[in-house]
Amino acid sequence: MFGGQLMMLGIVLAVFALLVVPSLTGNSSGAAASAGGAGAEPERASAAPAPDPTAEAFRAVRKGDCLSNHKAGAEWTSFVPRPVPCASGNAFVRVTGVVANAHNCPDGTGRAHFFYTDAGGRTTAVCFQREFRPGQCFVARLTDTPDGRVRMEEADLTVRLDCAATGTAIPEPHNTVLEITGVMPAPETEPARPCARSPQDGTTYWYWITNGDTELVCATHPEAAG
Incomplete structure (x- = not known):
């Protein structure tokens, strides 16, 4: 009977070894695999921003x-x-x-x-x-006054246009082209005729103090500028 008990104990120990020991050794690597990503999605590097x-x-x-x-x-x-x-x-x-x-x-x-x-x-x-330069043209809007003069309503000095442009080539609301005749340092006091090219010059000019009050820009109609 004692021998039979020993035989039964041996069978139990053998079954325990088959079931428990492999499980313990397998879990040690299996846990690492789960944590480390065996069968999981690999990490991807962040995508570089698209060129701009x-x-x-x-x-x-x-x-x-x-x-x-x-x-x-x-x-x-x-x-x-x-x-x-x-x-x-x-x-x-x-x-x-x-x-x-x-x-x-x-x-x-x-x-x-x-x-x-x-x-x-x-x-x-x-x-x-x-960057103002003599000979360049821009657009303006002029109106006639009751006393026969011409009044400057507005001008867009950021436009660069062919000096010979007329009609539909002139963007609204402007109605004329002016040509730059002179660019000079802005005076400390406003002169009477800052754009006249000689004492006898009877041309009608318009002028602007520009670029942070550093420059005086003169302009007139292209046909009178030459």
């Missing part, structure tokens, strides 16, 4: 750069900065600053700005002022 050529163009601009951007009519030819050599005939505006908020750009006659906000919410504003 417009943002890159805005951030590449520096104070003092010149751009060819201008209005050919009612709208700008491009809001993306287009750098050109400042000595070239295409240099229409000069950058006065690059800031994060367009409200920090100086305003006034001859000045404007572009700004761009990328997908990440970062804004870049390019502040600039007009």
